Amino acid sequence: MDFYGKDFLRILDFSEDELHYMLAMAKKFKEMKHDRVNHKYFPDKSIAILFEKTSTRTRCSFEVAGYDLGMGVTFLDPTGSQMGHKESIADTARVLARIYDGIEYRGFDQKIVDDLAKYADVPVWNGLTDECHPTQALADFMTIEEHFGHLKGLTLAFVGDTRNNVGNSLMAMSAKMGVNYIACGPENLKPSDEMIQKCKPIAEKNGSTITVTSDINDLAGKADVLYTDVWLSLGEDAAKWGERIKLLEPYRVTMEMMNLAKPTSVFLHCLPSFHDLNTSIARDVHEKFGIKEMEVSNEVFESERSLAFDEAENRMHTIKAVMFLTLYNKEAK
Ligand code: CP
Ligand code: NVA
Numbered sequence: 001m002d003f004y005g006k007d008f009l010r011i012l013d014f015s016e017d018e019l020h021y022m023l024a025m026a027k028k029f030k031e032m033k034h035d036r037v038n039h040k041y042f043p044d045k046s047i048a049i050l051f052e053k054t055s056t057r058t059r060c061s062f063e064v065a066g067y068d069l070g071m072g073v074t075f076l077d078p079t080g081s082q083m084g085h086k087e088s089i090a091d092t093a094r095v096l097a098r099i100y101d102g103i104e105y106r107g108f109d110q111k112i113v114d115d116l117a118k119y120a121d122v123p124v125w126n127g128l129t130d131e132c133h134p135t136q137a138l139a140d141f142m143t144i145e146e147h148f149g150h151l152k153g154l155t156l157a158f159v160g161d162t163r164n165n166v167g168n169s170l171m172a173m174s175a176k177m178g179v180n181y182i183a184c185g186p187e188n189l190k191p192s193d194e195m196i197q198k199c200k201p202i203a204e205k206n207g208s209t210i211t212v213t214s215d216i217n218d219l220a221g222k223a224d225v226l227y228t229d230v231w232l233s234l235g236e237d238a239a240k241w242g243e244r245i246k247l248l249e250p251y252r253v254t255m256e257m258m259n260l261a262k263p264t265s266v267f268l269h270c271l272p273s274f275h276d277l278n279t280s281i282a283r284d285v286h287e288k289f290g291i292k293e294m295e296v297s298n299e300v301f302e303s304e305r306s307l308a309f310d311e312a313e314n315r316m317h318t319i320k321a322v323m324f325l326t327l328y329n330k331e332a333k
Helices: 016-034 057-068 089-099 110-119 134-148 165-177 193-205 238-251 255-261 280-289 308-327
Strands: 046-051 072-076 102-106 124-126 155-159 180-184 210-213 225-228 266-269
Touching: 016 134, 016 165, 016 308, 046 057, 046 089, 057 072, 057 102, 057 134, 057 308, 089 102, 089 110, 102 110, 102 308, 110 124, 124 134, 124 308, 134 165, 134 266, 134 308, 155 165, 165 180, 165 193, 165 210, 180 193, 193 210, 225 255, 238 280, 266 308
Parallel strands: 046 072, 046 102, 102 124, 155 180, 155 225, 180 210, 225 266
Antiparallel strands: none
């Protein structure tokens, strides 16, 4: 298996074996990190990480994974480069590829990261677009495998705004890993038919199913993992809060829902999360709409069944695996 020079743009670009290999590599890197084993394999390399949307986990994961591998890392925020306003994506890609060995991009249209990859002849990694969040799905499945000891045959239910970027990558990863996937949310926030049609045959081949439902009772006795995400994603208009709350309140993950799913079910969330009033956005929403918790109850979030912080840590190990594999030239050894 050779990943050298490849881009990491979406889960569906990779085979089942390749994705398993990435997870295995992430596990090795996690052990090395915990055992404080030096793994500065690339002291001669540098990467650029471009963020047109805000980030805590993804930015820190790329930075620290880069440093751990011995690389130099340049962080560029929306005001820190000419990209898009004064210089085209194609020109930016060709310039950065002359200076750096790899480029991460977080932003809006999937086309931007696809174009960066098209014009840069170094690996480009997708750190989240409106369409998908592939490095997140890798960390999520690493966390699920750590907890259950296997993946195949498990059922993951994504509850809430199921057509969002995280939902799309989870559906793709579930199909590839033979995990049953349930998208449970309001009728008008369903995943796209295109995404479902792409993933269904892959799931079938791997012995799993994809179900789209608006009925929470369809989770009964079925879900090993309940997953949710914010009701309004980065870049969406804050004026939509009222409409989203009305649509999504019935889909808040509560202890009752967890117990309905399975008494052994665990909770995952990509984070950040609105589970209390300790953020300015949650306080604004509380003032306007009167709700104290959004996509997940504080009880579930703080419970032992929540693996959200293991999941956050695993972002770093999985991102490191992706960077290592795509930058490592076996032939040069
Ligand atoms: N989960 C995730 O991508 O978090 P950040 O937005 O903080 O990077
Ligand atoms: N769907 C969320 C994920 C954040 C990690 C967003 O795009 O804001």
